[in-house]
Amino acid sequence: MIKRKLTGILALGAAASLALVGCSSDGGSANGDGGDKGTITLGFLPSWTDGLSTAYLLENQLEKLGYDVEMEELTEAAVLYTGLAGGDIDVYPSAWSEKTHATYMEQYGDRLEDLGAYYDNAVLTIAVPEYMDDVNSIEDLVGQADRFDGEIIGIEPSAGLTEQTETVMMPEYGLDDYSLVTSSTATMLATLQEKIDKKEDVVVTLWRPFWANDAFPVKDLEDPKGAMGEPEALHFLATDGFSAQYPEAAELIKGIQLDDAAYGALEALVTGDEYQGDPEGAVEAWLAEHPDAFPGLIA
Numbered sequence: 487m488i489k490r491k492l493t494g495i496l497a498l499g500a501a502a503s504l505a506l507v508g509c510s511s512d513g514g515s516a517n518g519d520g521g522d523k524g525t526i527t528l529g530f531l532p533s534w535t536d537g538l539s540t541a542y543l544l545e546n547q548l549e550k551l552g553y554d555v556e557m558e559e560l561t562e563a564a565v566l567y568t569g570l571a572g573g574d575i576d577v578y579p580s581a582w583s584e585k586t587h588a589t590y591m592e593q594y595g596d597r598l599e600d601l602g603a604y605y606d607n608a609v610l611t612i613a614v615p616e617y618m619d620d621v622n623s624i625e626d627l628v629g630q631a632d633r634f635d636g637e638i639i640g641i642e643p644s645a646g647l648t649e650q651t652e653t654v655m656m657p658e659y660g661l662d663d664y665s666l667v668t669s670s671t672a673t674m675l676a677t678l679q680e681k682i683d684k685k686e687d688v689v690v691t692l693w694r695p696f697w698a699n700d701a702f703p704v705k706d707l708e709d710p711k712g713a714m715g716e717p718e719a720l721h722f723l724a725t726d727g728f729s730a731q732y733p734e735a736a737e738l739i740k741g742i743q744l745d746d747a748a749y750g751a752l753e754a755l756v757t758g759d760e761y762q763g764d765p766e767g768a769v770e771a772w773l774a775e776h777p778d779a780f781p782g783l784i785a
Contacts, residue, residue: 522552522553523551523552523553523732523734524553524554524731524732525553525554525555525556526548526553526554526556526576526577526732526735527555527556527557527558527574527576527577528544528545528555528557528558528575528576528577528578528579529560529566529570529575529578530557530558530559530560530566530578530579530580531559531560531561531562531563531566531642531671532559533561533641533642533670533671533672534580534671535753535756536580536605536608536696536720536753537578537579537580538756538757538765539580539749539752539753539756539757540579540580540604540722540742540752541579542557542756542765542766542768542769543579543742543752543769543772544577544579544739545557545766545769546766546769546770546773547738547783547784548735548738550784551734551735551738551784553732553735558575561642561670562642562643562644563587563590563645563646564644565644566578567587567590567593568594570594570598570723570724570725571597571598571726572725573725573726576724576725576728576732577601577722577723577724577725577728577739578723578724579722580604580721581723582646582718582721583600583721583723584718584719585646585716585718586608586610586646586647586650586715586718587646588646589646589649590646596726597725597726598723598725598726599723599725599727599728599729600722600724601722601728601729601736601739601740602721602722602739602740602742602743603719603743604720604721604742604743605695605719605720605743605744605749606719606720607694607717607719607746608693608694608695608717608719609693609694609714609716609717610646610650610691610692610693610714610715611692611693611694611706611707611709611714612638612651612655612689612691612692612706612707612714613689613690613692613704613705613706613707614687614688614689614690614705614707615681615682615685615687615688615702615703615704615705616703616705617685617703618687621687621689621707622705622707622708623707623708623709623710624655624708624709624710624711624713625659625708625710626707627659627664627689627707628659628660628661631661631663631664634664634687634689636663636664636665637665637666637689638651638656638661638664638665638666638689638690638691639667639674639677639678639689639691640666640667640668640669640674640691641668641669641671641674641691642668642669642670642671643668647691647693648666648668648691650713650714650715651666651691651714652666654713654714654715655709655713655714658711658713659713666691674690674691675702677690678690678698678702678704679702682703689707690704692706694706695746695749695750695753696753697754697757697758722739722740722742724736724739737782738782738784741781741782742780743780744779744780748779751772751775752769752772752776755769755771755772756768756769756772773785
């Protein structure tokens with residue numbers, strides 16, 4: 487099951503493009519000429535499945551309101567924030583804007599509109615396989631770099647998780663003999679899968695909520711120094727002026743708040759095997775199971 491889900495995420499990552507296809511200053515969401523009420527562009531990274539799941543939820547709900555929706559798949563957070571600030575993307579449906587993406591907010595925040603938080607207990611983590619009985623805290627990594635080939639396996643270079651790990655956590659714990667290996671979330675998960683299959687030692691950067699925490703036999707390492715940061719909320723961010731241009735859409739989005747059970751079920755359906763290749767079907771199934779998930783839900 488883990489490998490089937492990972493294969494789907496790898497495929498999504500391969501399909502993503504850095505280009506803002508179809509989004510220009512003279513078309514698309516910029517002039518709202520798409521449907522009865524205009525076109526709204528959602529930008530997300532497919533391998534970051536919190537944004538993947540909520541993007542398809544918003545697509546479903548906004549289309550039922552009468553909007554056309556364009557789904558813009560990207561591979562770097564920096565490109566996403568640039569597009570959002572420039573108006574090429576209308577909504578980023580799962581921004582870690584309070585802490586993890588604070589650098590991007592400092593750079594672009596005055597050109598963005600916060601539509602509210604939909605989830606309030608997101609955390610960044612460092613994790614190892616459960617079978618590593620003697621490693622339970624980040625402090626246990628000190629002096630053991632050779633055991634991990636001197637590597638902590640990370641995700642995208644532009645991710646806030648990467649910055650937090652490299653500039654705060656590693657110096658705080660004195661992990662100078664480690665290097666943070668960055669590439670992509672899909673590559674990190676593939677490495678984690680390979681190491682677990684061979685029952686080898688590995689340490690990776692992860693976060694919650696994320697389906698991989700349940701799909702892989704991993705455990706979060708204790709962080710006594712608090713170097714990975716405190717829990718934060720996940721926000722819907724929009725380009726500046728979004729509420730004025732699309733008031734009905736903004737009102738619906740601002741009303742979405744999900745608890746752990748509702749969010750976990752949504753992500754599980756969108757990324758799971760049952761609806762592989764059919765995220766729209768996964769969202770419809772979730773809506774049928776959670777008709778009261780948030781005020782204003784359109785079944």
